Amino acid sequence: MDTPEERLAAVLENVAAAAARSGRTADDIELVAVSKTHDLDAIRRVAEAGHALFGESRVQEAKAKIPLLPGRLRWHFIGHLQKNKIRAALPLFELFHSVDSLEIAQQFQRIAGEEGHRPKVLLEVNVAGEASKFGFAPDKLQAQIDEVIALDRLEIVGLMAMAPLAPEPENSRPYFRELRELRDRLERDAGVGLPQLSMGMSGDYSVAIEEGATLVRVGSAIFGTRAGKKWSPAGGEDA
Numbered sequence: 012m013d014t015p016e017e018r019l020a021a022v023l024e025n026v027a028a029a030a031a032r033s034g035r036t037a038d039d040i041e042l043v044a045v046s047k048t049h050d051l052d053a054i055r056r057v058a059e060a061g062h063a064l065f066g067e068s069r070v071q072e073a074k075a076k077i078p079l080l081p082g083r084l085r086w087h088f089i090g091h092l093q094k095n096k097i098r099a100a101l102p103l104f105e106l107f108h109s110v111d112s113l114e115i116a117q118q119f120q121r122i123a124g125e126e127g128h129r130p131k132v133l134l135e136v137n138v139a140g141e142a143s144k145f146g147f148a149p150d151k152l153q154a155q156i157d158e159v160i161a162l163d164r165l166e167i168v169g170l171m172a173m174a175p176l177a178p179e180p181e182n183s184r185p186y187f188r189e190l191r192e193l194r195d196r197l198e199r200d201a202g203v204g205l206p207q208l209s210m211g212m213s214g215d216y217s218v219a220i221e222e223g224a225t226l227v228r229v230g231s232a233i234f235g236t237r238a239g240k241k242w243s244p245a246g247g248e249d250a
């Protein structure tokens with residue numbers, strides 16, 4: 012299992028198996044291959060193996076890489092969005108997973124209006140209340156949801172979360188369940204449709220799918236470890 016092609020095939024098999032356990036099919040789940048820090052050749056190999064949807068977490072890096080890769084590839088933004096990067100990010104991505112505060116949502120609304128875009132977004136929730144993570148606190152999102160959905164330049168299609176780092180995939184299950192239940196409450200109380208749930212990474216994507224994920228963000232299980240890797244625009248390749 013040491014080529015990206017083999018690892019992609021194994022992940023797709025696991026996605027299909029977990030989808031079946033949740034009463035769905037592989038077509039109900041989108042696999043976002045998280046290519047952050049990885050070089051163009053690595054991304055091309057995964058693309059040539061038949062995969063088209065990739066995730067990046069830094070606007071500068073994505074802006075450098077995307078134009079050099081086949082136009083048929085699709086890109087999702089999964090990182091923390093800084094205010095001063097929103098304008099550059101808008102034309103690059105078909106879905107933003109990580110609108111993580113009312114303030115960012117309002118900035119996004121304003122800039123999307125100026126640029127004539129109507130971006131699709133997910134609202135990131137800090138399900139475990141970790142100080143190190145971005146995202147709406149669950150109770151805050153419930154309090155602010157009406158204000159967020161009133162932002163008419165944003166097409167809000169669901170929620171995103173990360174479980175705390177843990178040794179076992181099962182440790183993530185309560186957090187994924189909490190995100191799904193929060194989604195259900197918001198849909199009921201605010202009368203919004205939030206069909207997409209982005210949850211699950213290399214260590215816990217099968218559990219996330221069992222708990223209702225429609226998007227999983229998988230990096231190292233496809234591309235290999237990122238340890239020590241850093242994208243460098245100068246060489247266009249990793250150091």
Ligand SMILES: *Cc1c(COP(=O)(O)O)cnc(C)c1O
Nearest residue numbers: 045068089212213228229230231
């Ligand atoms: C890096 C990253 C991932 C992928 O992590 P892996 O453990 O390599 O699968 C998923 N989601 C977000 C938000 C990330 O930043």
